[in-house]
Amino acid sequence: MNIDKQIVIKGKTFNVKLDGSGSISTLYGKMNVDRVKERENITYRNWNIQVSKTTFVEEKGNGGRDEVQIMFNLNQDINWFVNKNNCRKEKSVSKDKNSTGTFNTGSEKVEMSRGEVCVLRNNNYSTSMKYEEGINFSFKSLQMPTPYFRELLSKYFSDQDISALEEQFLTHVTKTIITPEMYRVLSEIDTSDRFKEYEGVYSEGKMIELTALVLYGIAYHKTDEIKRLPQPDKSDVERIESLREKIQRSPALEYDAQSVAEELGMSVSKLNRVFRTMYATSLHSYVQEKRLEYAARLLEENDISISEAAIKSGYTNMSHFSKSFFKKYGVLPKDY
Template identity: 25%
Template sequence: MLQQKLQNWLNQFKQYFFTYSNGFYHLPYSSKSPQDLVESLANYPFMKHNRVKQSVYANTPFCSGGFNYQKLEEGLWVIYSKMRYKTNVAFDLIYDNPQELKIEDEGYYMLSLNNVTTRVVADMKICEKQLCFANYSWTFFKPKERNCDVNFKGANNKYITLYFSEEWLQKNLVQNSLFSEAGLNDFIASDTPYIAWPLDEEEEVLKNFGLFDEVMNMNNESTHIDFLQFKLYTLNLIFDFLKICKKQEVIKRHSVIDYNDKFSINKVENYLIGNLFDKFPGIDFLAEKFKISESKLKSDFKQFFGKPIYKYFQEKQMILAKELIIENKLLIKEISYKFGYENTSKFSTAFKKHHGVLPSELQKQELEVVL
């Protein structure tokens, strides 16, 4: 039913808006300026634009949700989006013909704090809880650089994105000593188009999702916005980014992933999450399936997700295993077998390494709570 609705809608509008490739519907949007971005997305079919609340809501065959936006001052905008995806969607930045751009249309830098989820596909008889694994990251794009947000079916993704002009950057950031100490001067002067850096889920910076929920009135619980508090949160978010760049030496350690390879890496991760009830497929299998060299797969995956592929896969298995033990529907031996372990002992060792407790001990604790 959904596929037919998508096809009917796509046939009506695709000549104007959409393409389909790499397993994704590609939705273009303008990025000449934040205002153009808002207008280009708001003009999509099935979009509702509330100019008073400065919000755009969508309920399309592709996704549901929306974003709030604010211009804090000249040259500085904030857009906070929350979307649930009904199919695979990639939002592609597009730019006007450079020859047609006006002098003032120099483009905007984009600094974004990202929460991207991947849904676990599991039999409800095995696991009743719907699990989504969250990946957190920073991205920082220079003006007019190609960008694409990759979103998989079933995901609930959040992005807090700051847009600032060259003039705002020079006036407010470049003069700050932390900007230079973090290596951002070198990044701005280089040919590197963007930075994408993974974050651990324990990072203090992730508190900003809750703070911006409140200050941008994402839940419509307030009648007004406290702009002084909003500006403070925005500046703090920028400083959080600068501090992480300095502490973790991001500029020295970062390497750029090619546009097409980014799709491959994301598809590898999505495939792994969809196949947690199985043995690790192997680097050679993944490289062949997703048409990427083994060496590039290993290096790009670690760069993008912050961990080697097998470690990433095993950690997600152990998180899922904990949920299965808590639900108490399967024996530990059965869980071990489903995850492709040769015996229960090896599974228990891996489980304790990740959770600090043996699966049998956790199972006992859960039974005691019930009793």
């Protein structure tokens, strides 16, 4: 999807097309948009922005689109502003034809710490943020048309509940922390190409799952009341995330903690601590889970023996493989 973005930097306007590699003049820095995953109604993007001089960058509207946007702030504490001067009254989806909702006007300041996610209804609003010189800002995002978001709600909630949910999610910016479950799904979307021709079905399901996790987190957890674990260093986060993607793509490789720690330039205790902090599971457990998932795919998609599927998935002990497979799937490999 080739989407136009109008960005203002120091009074100069740039028309940026987000076709997977959006960019601005190198005079002002760089804006890279990669890993674009698109389904019929949901778009997933990975953003990396770095300016050459500290400046405010303003996005003029949203190209005429009314969208629900979910933004994951990965690596820097930020303040940004949402200008809602063009808000208007509109009818609610409630069956009460006289019901209307009034959306906030004026400018809303949004403070986001590294490791937080927010939900914003961007009804062609203008937004702005101060970018510090030489610092890379990394975000991931989901965008979907507001009518599609409402359609999702209508499948699972009553009209009365929908009205309350719209008041919660569509009238102002809401946020919560990025949980280990959200990090897991983000990483799974990033590596969804491993499912080949089934990538579209897989990634669409994961995008909806991610939306549900974010809405649940906002509904049941207030950011200021959440007990936070110490955040790992940004460089450690990047290395661990790279490791996680490698495991997802090649689960059969050897991932003993000592070798992995040496490869990443950290101690075994630090490796295990950061991995568990980010993903709420141990490195060993995660590797075993991905090996079993890979073995199950091999058995589904290929005419191979159980021993071949086990070996290709990184198992050498058939008894251990069968027991682990049964524990995860409730059936033995031969009956799967």
